[in-house]
Amino acid sequence: MKKVAEYLRTQAASLTAMADADNLKGKYADELAENARGLGRKLDLAEDRYREVKGHLSGWAEDLEEFQKRADRALRDAKDAQRTIDAHESRAEDPPRPSDGKSAEKPADTGKEDPRLKQAKEDLHDARTRLDTAEGDYEERADHVARKIRSSIDDDMKDSVWNDFKGWVADAEWLSKFADWAGWATTVLGLVAMVFPFVGGVVAALTLAAFLVHLVQAAIGNGSWYDVVMDIGAFKLARVGTKAADKIKSLQQGSRNTAADLAKDRAKAQASSANKGARDSAAKRERKRGGTSGSKRNKARASRLNMERKNxxxxxxxxxxxxxxxxxxxxxxxxxxxxxxKAMGQQMKDIRNLRDMHPDNAALAANARKAEGLLLVHQGAWGVSTVADLGDKAIDSQFEQYGAWKDGMTAPMAGTSQW
Structure with a gap:
């Protein structure tokens, strides 16, 4: 902040000198001088803010060092006192054995506490009291410095709505905690959804929520674009898996329709074969003329039509x-x-069974091949998504360098104001 303040001061002076120069003539010179002078005033305001806040932070750094020293001394004294207490308790639990082989008698309780033990307990209590006092002083001083900083930035240089929003997001730690929680929840519920598909809606909602948080944080420069890319990849893979599952269901229904048509033709042919003689006889009587009454021909026709309807x-x-x-x-x-x-497994088995029942049908064979390919796509999308998700979480928890590498992909969106 000190370097920024110095740079702003230098630039403001340069702009002021430019505005006061008298060797430029013309309307452009007046316009240039006016704009330079206005920008110089803004930089002066910014310089005041950075310079004042720098002073508050420098004093705060010295306070922190003193608080840390007080806490370290309290911790050191507390450890020394605790070692004395532990040593005394160890001796009390394990009295020395007598050398003559006789059983040791428990020493009489005099009612007085060992002075060293008593002093150690007092020292431990004193150390805790000093730590509590240091913590209270730290919090009081922190509030004081925070008020000073807020006062210094409450100046004529007003922040935009976007800057206010960025500040709110940066201060909202609960957003990051929620995004982390949502990430783990989607991992766990994603496995549960494999057994209970209705959970998939919850997984999709949590994934979308985590994506929006990561996107906003990355846009303001307070989060990694890598997390955004990972979320987009998860959406894409989930969509690929869902589309594959939908297509398998569609193929299963198509195979059912094809098999139904085959069964229809076969049953109709068998029924027609069974009553072929009767239908032919009825058709012959229906066409017969000469000596055959019209009522008999109509009766024969009705009989033929009835058998065809039954077929x-x-x-x-x-x-x-x-x-x-x-x-x-x-x-x-x-x-x-x-x-x-389970539903997908049943659909795949149904497609295969129908293919095997009609081995000569090209449509059923083609549906089975497509379904096998889609099943591999579904498995691959789930596998890649799961490995990437669990791998990201596992590596992030074990290697700090990985987190630093992701942080390297942090950059605000272009065109945003950054004082």
Whole structure:
């Protein structure tokens, strides 16, 4: 802050000299002088702010050193006193054995405390009292310096709404805690959602909330753009997995429709074959002329139409039976293959079963191949997302360099004011 103040002072002086120069003539010179003088005044205000705050912080640094020394002395004295207390208690719990082999008698309780133990307890209490006093003085001084800083920045140089918003976000530690909590919650609930799909909505909401927090923090220069990229990647992978699952469901329904049409044609053909003779006979009577009354021909026609209706009904019933059949049960292995998504596992097995039931049907075979590919996409999206998420959290918790590397991707959005 001292360097910034010095730089601002130098620039303000240069602008003032430029405004006061008398070797420039013309309207442009008047405009230049007016703008330079106005900017110089603004830099003077900024310089006052940085210079005053620098002074407050310098005094605060000296206060902190003194508070730390007081706390260190209290800690050192407390440890010394505690060692004396522990040593005395150890001797009291383990009395010396007599050399003559006789059992040791417990020394009589005189009712008086060991002076060294008593002094150690007093020293420990005194150390705690001094630490509490130092902490109280620290908090009181911190409030005082904070008030001084607020007073110094309450000047004629007004911050914009954007700067006020940036300050609020930077001070809102709960936002970072919420984003961290949401990140862990989505990791855990993402695994739960594999067994209970309805939890997926909660996972999506928490992921979106964490993304918005990371985006705002990165935009103001108080967060890493790496976290934003990770959130976008998680959204993208989740979308890829969801689309693959939706397509598998669509393929399963398509396979059911294809198999239903096949069952319809087969049942209709079988019914037609069974009553072919009767239909042919009725059709012959229907066409017969000469000596055959019209009522008999109409009766034969009705009989033929009724048999054809029954043939169509047999095909329709067979098709509906295929379409409305329950999804097949799956094994544990098939459920694990679908990443514990029971519905997807059943859909995949149904697609495979229908393909195997009609090995010569090209449409069912094509659906099965597409579904196998989509299942791999679904597995891959989940695997990459999970490994990236858990890997990021594990590395971040173990290696400080990783956190520093992510912090290196911190930069505010272009075009924002930065005093």
């Amino acid at each position: 169509r009904a047999a095909g329709h019933d067979a098709a509906e039976e295929v379409r409305n059949a329950d999804l097949p049960d799956i094994t544990r292995g098939e459920k694990r293959e679908a990443l514990l998504d």
